[in-house]
Amino acid sequence: MTAQRRRGLRPLAAALAVLPGVLVLASCGSGEPKSDGSSSASGPSASGSRTASPGSAAQCGKAATVRASGSTAQHHAMRFWIRNFEKRCHGTRIDYEASGSGAGQADFLGGRTAFAGSDSALRPAQAARAKKACGKGGRAVHLPMLGGPIAVAYNLPGVDKLVLDGRTLARIFDGRITKWNDPAIAKLNPKADLPATPVKAVHRSDASGTTDNFTAYLHAAAPDDWRHPHGQKWPAEGGTAAGGSSELAGEVKQTRGAVGYVELAYALGRTLPTAAIDTGAAAPVGATVVNASKALAGAKTTGSGDDLVLDLDHTTKAAGAYPIAMVTYEIVCDKGNKAATWPATRAFLNYTAGAEGQQDLSFQGYATLPAKVMDKVRAKLKDLS
Structure with a gap:
């Protein structure tokens, strides 16, 4: 993180109440979603050439507006991710509505969004519906992206x-x-x-x-x-x-x-x-x-096939392990994703799952998922189409 960004984060971090041992929220902008539940992260989209910041691993793909919705739990992280991604990839807008996991799943299954943010996995009946939404023989896959208490x-x-x-x-x-x-x-x-x-x-x-x-x-x-x-x-x-x-x-x-x-x-x-x-x-x-x-370190992958659903041990008695933890997923199709927006969608998810996106989570009050899990997420993104 640059010295300039650190200086920008300090005023908000100082303004929040700090609990002992907690990494506090220090995102840019307001600490609360808008009253209608929508994200305030996406600023005006710039037009012009596709560029990435020097040294960035982000591949911007084709300019597009990517619509997504779901989890309010990940709203703070999503806002931060979107702000940084859109600065790199001019011409792309990530329009994420923090409407709740259930609403996000419904939007995705109805074909209205490119991906859903959800703090719980799709039920079997929903997974069956996802095959229709994905098309081309595709099915929904879960990409665990962040965790927290x-x-x-x-x-x-x-x-x-x-x-x-x-x-x-x-x-x-x-x-x-x-x-x-x-x-x-x-x-x-x-x-x-x-x-x-x-x-x-x-x-x-x-x-x-x-x-x-x-x-x-x-x-x-x-x-x-x-x-x-x-x-x-x-x-x-x-x-x-x-x-x-x-x-x-x-x-x-x-x-x-x-x-x-x-x-x-x-x-x-x-x-x-x-x-x-x-x-x-x-x-x-x-x-x-x-x-x-x-x-979260003890989470195990339980999804069928090569899906990445995680099973958490809520009865853990390990010293210092907080048992009421959760994982937030981004749900996409393994194939059959919307052709017009898929390059930008994958670029954005590659950013959030990458080293910089995951490192930034510590400034949002979220827990980092185990490295072995994120390695699987990054590998899975390469196989999606």
């Missing part, structure tokens, strides 16, 4: 540190723990002065990969207490619903006694405290980039 953010004045575990979280979000001084919470926090404030759990209202990953954690970590399946739609009754990560973080911020699950970057952007998780390890584990990376 799902933080449990809360609003409880006077309680600066909070420890929760899988069982307690399951009962909170299922409406069975209704006061913050409940004995189950008190047992995990013997030194905290817990008030009798009502617990107000906040969940996503839209089809969300963050919800899928959070409920997958509850299902794995507390199978006897979480009686619902995991999926993109919130399965339990009660609580307060909020559309998108930004709205959920805002709801927690303005509601005393609230607790919600949200990507770390959004919790930091709203200066929300986050709970440490008692995993059974020697000490509770905080929601930090470093701790999420430790959990």
